[in-house]
Amino acid sequence: MSSNAKMLNKYKTDAEVIARLHELGLSYDAITKYYRLDNQDYVKGLLRYYDFKLKNGTIKKKDDPLSLLMDGLKKENYNLEGFI
Structure with missing residues (x-):
């Protein structure tokens, strides 16, 4: 699978990560709780994985996709090998 398929070009900056988490419904308090200096790569990979699954239809909006996130x-x- 190509790096484009795994969306490795997305979520390169803190601003992109924070904007996406907020867009998905997380409050700024929750974002600061879950997106920290010690886990930035993991969260970026998780967002890529989440978007990948949404794009490929393996999770659907009606299934409460936020629960996966x-x-x-x-x-x-989560094993995010390839998404980080």
């Missing part, structure tokens, strides 16, 4: 943010245990 929040689970990944809270547990930080």
Whole structure:
């Protein structure tokens, strides 16, 4: 799979990450809780993974896609190899 397919060109800056998390419904307090200096690469990879799954239809908006994102943010245990 190409780097374009994995969206490695997205979420290169903090501003992009924060804007996307806010767009997905996270408050700024939640963003500062889950997006920290020690996990920036993980969160960027998680957002790429999330967008990849949305684009490919493996998660649907009606299935509460935010639960996938929040689970990944809270547990930080997703294997995001290839998305980071």
